[in-house]
Amino acid sequence: MKPEKKIEPGEQLLSVENVTLRFGGVKAITDVSFDIRKGEVRAIIGPNGAGKTSMLNVINGFYHPQEGRITYRGETRAKMRPHVAATQGIARTFQNVALFKGMSTLDNIMVGRTLKMHKSFFWQLFRHGPAMDEEIEHRKFVEEIIDFLEIEHIRKVPVGKLPYGLQKRVELGRALAMEPELLLLDEPMAGMNLEEKEDMCRFILDTKEQYGTTIALIEHDMGVVMDLSDRVVVLEYGIKIADGTPEEVKSNQKVIDAYLGVAH
Amino acid sequence: MEAYLVAIAIVAAIYVLLALGLNLQYGLTGIINFGHVGFFCVGAYTAALLAEKGWPPLLSFSAAAALAMLAAWPMGLISLKLREDYFAIVSLGFSEVVRLVVTSEKWLTSGVQGITGIPKLFGGLATGLPNSLAVLAVLVAVNLLAIAAMRRIVTSPFGRTIEAIRDNEEAVKALGKDPAAFKIQVLMLGAALAGVAGAFYAHYIGYISPDQFIPLVTFQIWMAIIMGGVGRISGALAGTFILMLFLEGSRFLRDIMPFISEVEMASVRLGVVGLALVLFTLYRPTGLMGDFTRK
Ligand SMILES: Nc1ncnc2c1ncn2[C@@H]1O[C@H](COP(=O)(O)OP(=O)(O)OP(=O)(O)O)[C@@H](O)[C@H]1O
Ligand SMILES: [Mg+2]
Numbered sequence: 094m095k096p097e098k099k100i101e102p103g104e105q106l107l108s109v110e111n112v113t114l115r116f117g118g119v120k121a122i123t124d125v126s127f128d129i130r131k132g133e134v135r136a137i138i139g140p141n142g143a144g145k146t147s148m149l150n151v152i153n154g155f156y157h158p159q160e161g162r163i164t165y166r167g168e169t170r171a172k173m174r175p176h177v178a179a180t181q182g183i184a185r186t187f188q189n190v191a192l193f194k195g196m197s198t199l200d201n202i203m204v205g206r207t208l209k210m211h212k213s214f215f216w217q218l219f220r221h222g223p224a225m226d227e228e229i230e231h232r233k234f235v236e237e238i239i240d241f242l243e244i245e246h247i248r249k250v251p252v253g254k255l256p257y258g259l260q261k262r263v264e265l266g267r268a269l270a271m272e273p274e275l276l277l278l279d280e281p282m283a284g285m286n287l288e289e290k291e292d293m294c295r296f297i298l299d300t301k302e303q304y305g306t307t308i309a310l311i312e313h314d315m316g317v318v319m320d321l322s323d324r325v326v327v328l329e330y331g332i333k334i335a336d337g338t339p340e341e342v343k344s345n346q347k348v349i350d351a352y353l354g355v356a357h
Numbered sequence: 358m359e360a361y362l363v364a365i366a367i368v369a370a371i372y373v374l375l376a377l378g379l380n381l382q383y384g385l386t387g388i389i390n391f392g393h394v395g396f397f398c399v400g401a402y403t404a405a406l407l408a409e410k411g412w413p414p415l416l417s418f419s420a421a422a423a424l425a426m427l428a429a430w431p432m433g434l435i436s437l438k439l440r441e442d443y444f445a446i447v448s449l450g451f452s453e454v455v456r457l458v459v460t461s462e463k464w465l466t467s468g469v470q471g472i473t474g475i476p477k478l479f480g481g482l483a484t485g486l487p488n489s490l491a492v493l494a495v496l497v498a499v500n501l502l503a504i505a506a507m508r509r510i511v512t513s514p515f516g517r518t519i520e521a522i523r524d525n526e527e528a529v530k531a532l533g534k535d536p537a538a539f540k541i542q543v544l545m546l547g548a549a550l551a552g553v554a555g556a557f558y559a560h561y562i563g564y565i566s567p568d569q570f571i572p573l574v575t576f577q578i579w580m581a582i583i584m585g586g587v588g589r590i591s592g593a594l595a596g597t598f599i600l601m602l603f604l605e606g607s608r609f610l611r612d613i614m615p616f617i618s619e620v621e622m623a624s625v626r627l628g629v630v631g632l633a634l635v636l637f638t639l640y641r642p643t644g645l646m647g648d649f650t651r652k
Contacts, residue, residue, distance in 0.1 A: 153531060179533030191531075193524035195588070196517070203514075204521045208533035210514050218509045228514065271532060
């Protein structure tokens with residue numbers, strides 16, 4: 094049930110205007126504005142506690158900012174619940190992997206398709222007719238994702254038993270199963286070794302190329318950020334201190350002081 | 358001896374219905390329902406009162422299920438939006454409120470005196486073994502039906518979603534489903550099973566009163582599914598079997614040790630079941646059949 098309106102590559106897909114988010118006395122985000130254009134990889138960087146994750150949580154409706162506006166696909170919203178954001182095409186992964194631990198890789202990714210399943214509970218119970226066709230069709234799509242992410246060998250393994258790097262990959266698969274228009278990735282490469290990081294970079298770029306997905310990415314590895322992203326927004330203590338292409342941001346004195354200067 | 362075994366089998370079958378419902382709620386969906394006996398109670402009283410009015414069992418049993426579901430609905434609506442530990446407390450409170458209501462609304466339920474003379478099912482059959490066997494047969498059929506439905510649920514997209522809710526609610530929201538809606542449905546389905554169990558219970562025992570619907574019943578069912586293996590249908594069956602073994606076994610203990618009084622025995626029985634639970638959590642934390650992570 095995505096809105097029919099088509100947004101061309103390069104046009105504004107999402108804009109965040111003057112958003113302020115408080116937790117009691119703590120200001121996690123202060124008066125931040127930026128936008129995300131259709132088809133780009135937009136990085137959000139900043140030191141620990143800068144408010145990056147909070148920003149994603151605001152975008153997909155987990156947190157509701159006290160001030161400011163979010164405009165997605167030309168529609169401004171004050172408050173939106175996460176499952177509604179998902180319905181509108183916003184998918185995400187989590188900083189601390191939020192998989193369904195008792196379920197297999199295949200089932201985890203299948204849950205990502207739930208939103209696209211429309212046959213009623215009773216049809217599902219009878220396991221015949223339309224519900225069955227629907228299941229088979231979705232299964233096919235999920236198998237494609239599994240091929241794409243090169244995780245055939247762990248299809249049936251309960252994800253709780255997988256190493257961290259693979260879990261991150263399954264979580265990406267689950268988000269891709271939603272066929273999102275905007276994909277939010279919270280530190281998709283944290284805790285990975287070099288090879289795993291390279292794989293993940295490749296998957297992110299391929300996702301952008303093959304599916305035309307717009308991606309917002311939080312990442313600490315500056316090399317990765319510079320390689321992957323079209324534009325970068327930098328937060329520090331909840332305040333936006335820079336915004337631009339990787340080159341612009343890299344040479345920004347405030348950024349150098351706040352982020353690149355300190356050893357990580 | 359046959360009569361005794363059939364009697365135990367009937368009680369066990371009623372427990373299995375309760376355990377299947379709780380397994381759906383907790384084992385598959387992660388809802389911590391500490392008020393299961395409340396739905397059981399609603400079902401028992403509904404069936405008993407409607408039987409008095411001469412309703413045929415098919416209708417009164419359906420009504421028992423429907424009313425139990427109806428009781429689950431507002432409770433779910435209010436509290437499933439809360440954190441799960443709050444729900445645990447609210448559900449416990451709910452079952453105590455149900456008990457309070459049947460105790461105090463004497464005009465309807467005869468209060469503490471309870472309802473007596475609830476007719477046996479299959480009144481046409483000779484009382485005794487033939488009658489009990491017929492009841493058992495129907496109970497087994499209902500259980501098989503419930504198990505078949507449960508297996509279908511587990512393998513359906515609906516089942517996948519509720520298991521996902523159990524494992525990570527936030528992620529389900531991010532994937533576009535509202536967990537609260539699913540949890541309310543599951544709570545109601547489990548309540549319906551408990552309602553039917555209550556109806557069977559009322560007709561089989563023939564006498565119901567508020568003190569039969571204490572939280573202890575809820576905890577016995579919890580023990581059954583924990584001992585059997587959380588999230589597995591076979592676990593609900595095995596767990597109920599072990600529970601019956603302990604409950605009935607302690608009865609034999611009394612025959613061997615007649616010096617223990619009935620009241621003392623009740624405590625001993627509780628103690629034994631509690632000990633079993635402790636041993637299980639120590640030595641087999643995933644239950645006899647293993648838990649949901651070992652499919
Ligand atoms: N649910 C919450 N309740 C209270 N405070 C919160 C909550 N979520 C975030 N915060 C606070 O908001 C600030 C920003 O946190 P956030 O997690 O967004 O930072 P981050 O940039 O993602 O950091 P990291 O790089 O460590 O992931 C921190 O001070 C944090 O303690
Ligand atoms: Mg973070």
